[in-house]
Amino acid sequence: MAGRIKQMIEEILAERSKGNEMLARVIRTKLILKGISPEKYTDQSDDDPKIIRKLKKMTKEVSHGNKRPFMNIRTASSEKNTAEDAVDELMGIFGSNNMKMMIFFASAKFDPEEISARMQAAFPGVTVFGCSTAGEIVSGRLLKGSVVAMAFDEESLLDVKVEVVRNLKRKVDVGDAFCSFERHFGEAADEMKPSQYLGIILIDGMCGLEEKVMDAIGDKTNVIFLGGSAADDLRFRKTFVFANGRSYADAAVLTLLKPAAPFDLVKTQSVRAMGAELVVTKANEDKREIIEFNNKPASIAYAEVLGVSVHELAACFPSHPLGLVIDGEPYIRSPTQISGDSVFFHCSSVEGMPLSLLELTNLIEDTRNVLERSRAKLGGISGVIVFNCAHRALELEFNKQSREYGELFAEIPTIGFNSYGEQFIGHMNQTATMIVFR
Amino acid sequence: MAGKIKQMIDAILARRADDNELLQRVIKTKLILKGINPAKYDEQSFDDPAIIARLEKMAQELCR
Structure with a gap:
């Protein structure tokens, strides 16, 4: 497992600095003085149990410092x-x-x-x-x-x-x-x-x-x-x-x-972008229907980016939905069926919207x-x-x-x-x- | 003419989000979901009348 340490450090920084850059620098300095240098850790860093224990203790201290109430x-x-x-x-x-x-x-x-x-x-x-x-x-x-x-x-x-x-x-x-x-x-x-x-x-x-x-x-x-x-x-x-x-x-x-x-x-959604993108070029928003992607019939363009035939496309829907990605966050549009050349979704997309091809994660x-x-x-x-x-x-x-x-x-x-x-x-x-x- | 679209987007963001970064992100997300991506437009962008008409409608809705 990897990346947990970076995540915990970011949480402590967010909680303590509340977006204030000067405070964030102070907290980073405090972490370094405690023996944990934030720059050392990335999403790929090993989840060292010793460091995680230290960070958990710090998180607890941060929490105890808060006098805000809990809900009943x-x-x-x-x-x-x-x-x-x-x-x-x-x-x-x-x-x-x-x-x-x-x-x-x-x-x-x-x-x-x-x-x-x-x-x-x-x-x-x-x-x-x-x-x-x-x-x-x-x-x-x-x-x-x-x-x-x-x-x-x-x-x-x-x-x-x-x-x-x-x-x-x-x-x-x-x-x-x-x-x-x-x-x-x-x-x-x-x-x-x-x-x-x-x-x-x-x-x-x-x-x-x-x-x-x-x-x-x-x-x-x-x-x-x-x-x-x-x-x-x-x-x-x-x-x-x-x-x-x-x-x-x-x-x-x-x-x-x-x-x-x-x-x-x-x-939260468990998907990641695969790199391919389909731009909605013709749609009927009210019906949640996409008629064309990239100026091609929607089902053909969708099948092409997946590298499958149109006949195989529907079987790929559950594992390969599309998503509008904003600031790295996917807003998923799940396809439901193919009708003619169109693909129908559970959520509409407007013309001009770029949709990323997605695959499932854990x-x-x-x-x-x-x-x-x-x-x-x-x-x-x-x-x-x-x-x-x-x-x-x-x-x-x-x-x-x-x-x-x-x-x-x-x-x-x-x-x-x-x-x-x-x-x-x-x-x-x-x-x-x-x-x-x- | 150019730059009107960016100007209109900035005005919507200023009216609804002030300097609050989190709110700016929320309003930008709302604009993208409506089909207008703020990142696509700068001072040199062509004043596309179709986009301007949409933004005028949005400004009315978002900034009453």
């Missing part, structure tokens, strides 16, 4: 068969004391209206919202057919407001939702600080409008909205979002919250690394919400790594679900977006 986050899950029994079990675990917000993810086996109504009725006065899934995640385990929930108490959340944006297919308009946020928080949306506010988006995973909703949100505010597209156990028929004791299709639930403790927003290792990085940055983790692409879940199943993936979250209060798309600034696929609370 509790999670629970139920694998009961009926909505009534599942909600009763969750009630028994959570009790009813001092709760402000609850987010839950429920298998598509439950009637959407019933599960939402029962969850809200079980926790009156609490802001309750969620969505349907294609598999659930709870600390240490990946589940199917369950309900998972995370509760935040009054001290952990300074404030929260939920809005439902309905009838997306008629018109994507988040204006009313943002007017409501502005009234509630007493601050203009474009003045809200991303370090103080956090947005969660849960959206109908079959609406095909995630890009437009994210674009509209991005125009309104600098606050980062992160989340996932609701799912339906891979049936691809109807998905639901939940709020106010109701269930909604063709809708998005937007939640704006002000956590009492710092948080980190994570986007999902377990990549996820472990981002969690470690987040832990070091925050000085500890009190909870994680994961929006994990259903495609990643299938990949884990195929590689018999589901248990290992669940175990990455074993020590952390975690809930999440397998989604039909992920959101972080924009919409993307084959990604896990995460909210990590200190």
Whole structure:
């Protein structure tokens, strides 16, 4: 294994210097005085256990120096068969004391209206919202057919407001939702600080409008909205979002919250660029269809860069998606099917957009690394919400790594679900977006 | 004429991100997702009317 030392040094520098170059120089000098010269370590440097131990001790000291609070986050899950029994079990675990917000993810086996109504009725006065899934995640385990929930108490959340944006297919308009946020928080949306506010988006995973909703949100505010597209156990028929004791299709639930403790927003995908690039030269954005790459029929150009025939192309889709790479970060577009010469995707691309050909990397290792990085940055983790692409879940199943993936979250209060798309600034696929609370 | 596109991008960045480097990255990402890559344009870039029209619309949306 290699590169861990460089990563830990960077985390200490980020945490202590907060981007201040002078402070960064001071911290580097301190590290050298402690016997660790940052310049010596690269992504290829051996993971020397002795150095890692020293750095862990330093990270701990950094964390202890922070007086910032931790969130009080509790999670629970139920694998009961009926909505009534599942909600009763969750009630028994959570009790009813001092709760402000609850987010839950429920298998598509439950009637959407019933599960939402029962969850809200079980926790009156609490802001309750969620969505349907294609598999659930709870600390240490990946589940199917369950309900998972995370509760935040009054001290952990300074404030929260939920809005439902309905009838997306008629018109994507988040204006009313943002007017409501502005009234509630007493601050203009474009003045809200991303370090103080956090947005969660849960959206109908079959609406095909995630890009437009994210674009509209991005125009309104600098606050980062992160989340996932609701799912339906891979049936691809109807998905639901939940709020106010109701269930909604063709809708998005937007939640704006002000956590009492710092948080980190994570986007992780296990791919790397292979070097080849396809530029979208003709597309139908609304249909998520790419008609031409590099002025050639899309399927032919895609097959050419992969060195396969068009007949073999679809079989390569899972292992070789495309991605818009921004500052080294891929925003993945997963292909779904070939129709005529066109290739259809789970996410649209605009004409002129360069898409890199990608190949898969180690999902377990990549996820472990981002969690470690987040832990070091925050000085500890009190909870994680994961929006994990259903495609990643299938990949884990195929590689018999589901248990290992669940175990990455074993020590952390975690809930999440397998989604039909992920959101972080924009919409993307084959990604896990995460909210990590200190 | 040249350089108008860069000027418009800079104005959007200044209005929405000030000097905050993290916010600048976020706004740049939003622009790229909308199909306009700020890194492609400098003072010598041709004033493409199609791009300018798109940026005018974006400026309206992003800087109300």
